[in-house]
Every structure is written in structure tokens, then in C-alpha cells.
């Protein structure tokens with residue numbers, strides 16, 4: 562039963578898609594941590610500014626670092642510039658005040674002008690962040706509880722705009738109790754490794770962030786910690 566300002570909704574099958582917020586099913590909370598990701602948006606570029614960077618076909622792109630930036634051009638020719646600096650707060654706190662982080666915005670702005678020196682002086686009109694539902698294998702996972710009447714999907718790890726549609730279809734298959742091509746996928750049948758409890762969780766995430774930053778500074782060379790995670794099938798290499 563869901564209580565809303567408009568009344569109660571009763572259903573005997575439920576798809577839970579609560580993203581980085583704590584799952585209503587307690588055991589699922591071990592599988593995701595909220596990691597904050599941030600983005601900037603510029604004012605609209607003039608035709609001359611756009612021509613100066615030679616971005617002709619409006620592609621979205623990202624760089625190939627571990628701590629990568631993602632970049633898009635909006636329909637009104639603003640540049641969305643995000644990523645790089647991700648942040649985990651001890652005990653996985655999700656708070657509205659974490660949505661703004663001036664240090665990260667300053668880092669992103671510095672990287673922006675290093676990439677597009679021709680745009681020096683361009684203003685950023687928007688800056689924001691939000692929590693992403695990170696799981697140890699960096700791709701969505703699924704589960705059912707209450708004898709198949711509750712389905713759950715999460716763990717999109719910041720790549721959910723397209724993938725959550727697939728996630729919803731998987732949940733509908735699971736709730737219908739149907740054996741489909743989707744429900745037979747290994748990524749649907751198997752769950753990622755859970756995160757350890759705090760403070761080991763916090764230490765592990767900090768060690769991983771530090772190691773990824775070092776790898777980026779050393780031509781991608783991975784240290785012992787990252788190689789161990791790779792061997793265990795954790796992270797983007799999973």
C-alpha cells in the first residue's frame with residue numbers, strides 16, 4: 562500500500578525502483594551505495610564559439626580515463642560537462658545539501674577550460690549533483706521477494722537513463738512469473754557481491770577512488786588493489 566497526497570494505492574504486485582535511496586527491502590541495502598556525481602551546464606554558445614571547437618555533428622562523448630568526464634550539447638547549444646569527481650559520504654548518507662559541492666564545480670570548470678581553451682570566459686549557468694546507485698559490478702541487478710510479488714531493480718551506477726527502461730521490463734517479466742530471454746540473462750539471475758559493513762566499506766571505496774586516480778596519472782597502470790578487484794569481477798571490468 563502506498564500513501565500519497567492524492568490517496569492510497571493498493572496493489573498485489575510491486576516493482577521497487579528506488580534508485581540510490583534506501584530500499585524498502587532491508588537485505589537489498591547491502592548491494593548499493595549512494596555515490597555523488599556532479600555536472601555543470603554552460604550558457605548557450607554562439608555560432609562562432611561552436612565553430613571554434615569544431616563540434617559539428619552534436620555527438621555526446623566521454624574521455625577514456627577511470628575518472629571520466631561526460632559531455633553533451635543541448636538543443637540550445639549549451640555544453641553539459643560532468644563526471645570525474647565522485648564522492649561517497651560515510652554510512653551512505655543521501656542529503657539534499659550534498660547536491661551542491663563548490664570544490665567539485667571548480668575542478669570541473671578547470672578541466673572544461675583545459676579541454677576548450679577557445680571558450681575562456683564562457684559562463685556556467687547551472688551546477689548540480691545527485692546520488693547514483695553504485696553496486697560492486699557497476700551494472701543493474703534484480704531480485705524478487707514476498708513469493709515473487711515484489712520485484713526490485715537497482716545498481717545502475719550512473720548509467721540508468723536508457724538502462725532503467727530495460728530494468729522495468731525485467732521487473733514486469735519477473736512479476737508475471739514468466740521465463741523470458743531477459744529473465745534468463747546471467748546479469749538478471751546473479752547478484753553482485755554485497756558491500757562490506759562500515760567502516761570497511763568507506764575504507765574500501767576510498768582506496769578504490771585513490772587507486773583509480775593514480776592509475777589515471779600513470780598511463781592507466783593498475784595497482785595491486787585494482788588488480789585484485791578485477792580478479793574478483795568488481796567494478797567496470799566485471
Ligand SMILES: Cc1cc2nc3c(=O)[nH]c(=O)nc-3n(C[C@H](O)[C@H](O)[C@H](O)COP(=O)(O)OP(=O)(O)OC[C@H]3O[C@@H](n4cnc5c(N)ncnc54)[C@H](O)[C@@H]3O)c2cc1C
Pocket residue numbers: 578579580581582583585598599600631643689690691692693717718719720721722723724725
Ligand atoms: C549528476 C548525474 C549525472 C548522471 N548522468 C547520467 C548519464 O549521463 N547517463 C545515464 O545513463 N545516467 C546518468 N545518471 C544516472 C541516471 O540519472 C539514473 O541512473 C536514473 O535516472 C535512475 O532512474 P531510476 O528510475 O532508477 O531512479 P529515479 O529517477 O531517481 O527514481 C526513483 C524514484 O523513487 C522515489 N523513491 C525512492 N525511495 C522511495 C520511497 N521509500 N518511497 C517512495 N518513493 C521513493 C524517488 O523519490 C524517485 O522519484 C546521472 C545521475 C546523476 C546524479
